[in-house]
Amino acid sequence: MTVECVTLETSHLFAGNPIASQHKLRHRLIIQRQHWDVPQLRDMEFDAYDNPATTYLVWRDDNMIVRGVSRLYPTDRPFMLKEHFSHMVTYEAMPTGSHAWEGSRFCIDNILDSPTRQQIAREIVLSYLEYGLDMGITQILGVMYPVYWHNLFAKNGWEPTWIGDVIVTPDGKKSRAAILPVSKYVLDKVRSTTGIHTNVINYGNVKRESYVQAA
Numbered sequence: 043m044t045v046e047c048v049t050l051e052t053s054h055l056f057a058g059n060p061i062a063s064q065h066k067l068r069h070r071l072i073i074q075r076q077h078w079d080v081p082q083l084r085d086m087e088f089d090a091y092d093n094p095a096t097t098y099l100v101w102r103d104d105n106m107i108v109r110g111v112s113r114l115y116p117t118d119r120p121f122m123l124k125e126h127f128s129h130m131v132t133y134e135a136m137p138t139g140s141h142a143w144e145g146s147r148f149c150i151d152n153i154l155d156s157p158t159r160q161q162i163a164r165e166i167v168l169s170y171l172e173y174g175l176d177m178g179i180t181q182i183l184g185v186m187y188p189v190y191w192h193n194l195f196a197k198n199g200w201e202p203t204w205i206g207d208v209i210v211t212p213d214g215k216k217s218r219a220a221i222l223p224v225s226k227y228v229l230d231k232v233r234s235t236t237g238i239h240t241n242v243i244n245y246g247n248v249k250r251e252s253y254v255q256a257a
Contacts, residue, residue: 044165044242044243044244045099045100045101045110045165045166045168045169045242045243045244046060046098046099046100046101046102046244046246047097047098047099047169047173047243047244047245047246047253048060048061048097048098048099048100048246049094049096049097049098050093050094050096051094052245052246052253055245055246055247055248056246056247057106058102058106060098060100060102060108061098061100062086063100063102063107063108064098064100064108064111065086065087065088065092066085066086066108067108067109067110067111067149067151068086068087068088068111068147068149069082069085069086069087070085071149071151071152072087072147072149073087075152089122090122091113091115091121091122091144091146092113095115095116095119096113096114096115097113097114097115097173098111098112098113099111099112099113099114099166099169099170099173099243101162101165101166108151109150109151109154109158109162110149110150110151110162110163110165110166111147111148111149111166112145112146112147112148112149112166112170113145113146113147114143114144114145114170114173114182115143115144115145115146116140116143116144117137117138117139117142117143117144117183118138118139118140121138121144122144122146122185123136123144123183123184123185123219124136124138127185127217127219129209130185130205130206130207130209130217130218130219131205131206131219132205132206132207133204133205133206134205137181137183137205137221140178141178141179141180141181142179142180142181142182142183143174143179143181143182143183144182144183144184145170145182145183145184145222146184148166148186148190148194150162150163150166163193163194163198164198164236164238165238165242167194167195167198167200167232167236168229168232168233168236168238168242168243169242169243170182170222170224171200171224171228171229171232172229172241172242172243173243174224175224175225175226175229176243176250176253176254177254177257179224180223180224180225181221181222181223181224182221182222182224183205183219183220183221183222184219184220184222185217185218185219185220186217186218186220187215187216187217187218188208188216188217188218191218191220195222198232198235198236199228199231199232199234199235199236200222200228200231200232202220202221202222203220203221203222203223204218204219204220205219205220205221206218206219
């Protein structure tokens, strides 16, 4: 399988409607299952960071059903960590700029078996790195439950750098802000850890080089 790298500008390069479909998966997992109080419309979850600047990393199965998603967002404009969770960044200044992007909304379909969910996670993690290197990104930042940082990234060979202490949110859950360094060294380490040595990212019906040059 591959991870489809989709934006509003490139959605026509993919079959079906992967952007709308990933909004529906997020609605089921974030609103119906986790009961987050976030915007929704016609069984689609979204927020202010779903816009033309957003890059979606979408994993679809053989039946074109979205089973996993995450999104990346540039920090050269208002972004979620800075606007809503800046109090969680206490170890250093808030990273911003064209080389720092924010990762969020990492969702994997809970109805799948554990090995399949783990495989989807590995491929989306690798797509973070492949996209980051293609686009000149040097760090990806975000906020997650500590167990998610471990299971999604550290467990797959990508150690986060903490930029703040663990914070207990009003609902009693722990969250922490971190940076993921992007480099060829990290990519090689994650490939070795996951055993996935081929490219996973798919830019649609254009060549990788053409997409990167256009961006």
